Amino acid sequence: MTSMDISLCLCTFRRPALLDTLLADLARQDRLGLTCELIVVDNDPQQSAASVLDTWRATFPFELRPLHVPEPNIALARNAAVQAARGEFIVFIDDDEQPSDAWLAQLIQTQRSSQADVVIGPVEGRLPPDAPDWMARGGFFAAPSMPTGTRLRYTQAYSGNCLLRAAMLARLKGPFDPAFGVTGGSDTMLFRDAELAGATIIWSEEARVSEEVPPSRANLRWILRRGYRGGQSFIRSDLARRRGWDRAGRTLWLGLRATAQLLIAGALALACLPFSKARGIRWLRTACAQLGKLGALAGHRYLEYAV
Template sequence: MPPFITVALCTHNHVDRIKRTLADLAQLQPPVKPWEFLVIDNGCADGTSELLAEMAWRPAGVAVRVVREENLGLSNARNRALQEAHGEYLLFMDDDETPDPAWLVVYEQAMLEHQPDALGGRIEVLFEDGERPDWLQDELLGFLGKLDHGEARWLTERTTPIFGGNFAFRLSVFDRIGNFDARLGRQGSANNGGEDTEIYRRLLEHGCRVRWVPGAIIQHRIQTPKLRRDYFLDLHFRQGRMEGARKRGNLSRVPPRYLVPQILRAYGQAIALRLKKGSAHSLRQEMNAAYFTGYVVGWMKDPI
């Protein structure tokens, strides 16, 4: 019998993280219908491939496949999952996450009851090996993947996206909306993003039915010693750079004048807040300044 759900995990050189993720699969409550577990080895060279070749981690009674994708990039790995999946629904998770035991069961119930085109679930942030830094304000947790849209409902607005660490699609929907944009998303150590919110916008533009499933909970494990302010700044610089190049299109590479006051305002607010309240309170404004800096650089230098 073909699986109803394909759970796909895409990984690149995170052997230290994926060990726990694979071990945590044993706690999952089995859904009613068959499911399969698909791992996309995205050019791993750190021992991940050898770990995946072992048998001990594989959940009992579940079809498991490991496929290697040499084209580096999270979107490339997800697109490979689209080709390889056998399920009616394709559910994505990341290699540094621990699903709630009822995760699969809750998703299956929502799929059977509502028959949506796509679904998203709640993501919590777990600081697994240290204390949360003082400068990491609540408003920044969304950039670490935290997501909560409240009660179960249909999502119809761009302001309520679903995130790649915990979203699912009816596999046939990609025939309508197209695959993941390979220009977006992490590529090796490059701190890119935006592929999940971009495909959510496409879902809405094509009139797809997107269901919010708050009971399908994932814990995104954060390795606290690796948290750095420059991670957030680099993320926004890169995002601005991509959007600046796209906005420019075929126009002149000379940035428009309206960007000048926006940049000055962003830097002014960041400096003022840092002087007034200290660095523990100014990072969000500094991220805005990094975004506008990247926007200008992308406008002037980058191809579309």
């Protein structure tokens, strides 16, 4: 590897307590003897992470490099981290997640065994004690499970728990697209570009992180909104690089397909709800995703990260 092997990167926005917990977890990581740095991008104009970072800089077991990106835009923050990174591999984790002590080692070992350009690990949501039963049964915040080494499509990848080859990122424009910075979906767009460029995306079942699901998310409204936003991200990322007749034809096909899927999912939601709330809501979420697709085709943008 290079003189700097791993650049751990995280972007934070007004979560100083969660950031403090995460930094403690990252300090305990098994680094397999590799040279590491930690880049923390504070995306809050008021620099709410500054005091936490100042406290940790003196005692952190490897180099901690704070950055400030004052414009709230997750893509700009991620790009700043990538541009500052000196490692051969870049690892992203979200500021509200908690990794196991072997998390980083597992990502690295999966990359070594597969020689993948991208490694993705599971993110398991921890529901609050008073969450309704249907939420757990429906697996709305559960991580997928599959054997380590499974090859993924870009639609299955996300930036909350991933390792990326820096040389691959250097070949991509951005690499995160700021046009998706307040709507969400900049990571989906990056992984789509990476896949089109020939990158291999591999799953690491053992590289697990967890996140506490706050009450603001542990509810039906948020789940359905998330489905809507996911549908929007799918359409926007699918069409973003298309031009001319290719874009027009694809737009027509996606619109017709989303309409059919909306009707089917809506009917199945109504049929399932009286017998299984979890299954009915899963179909309802699918219906909302189709609405999100149609909304995106009509020009609507749901600004998930707007402040």
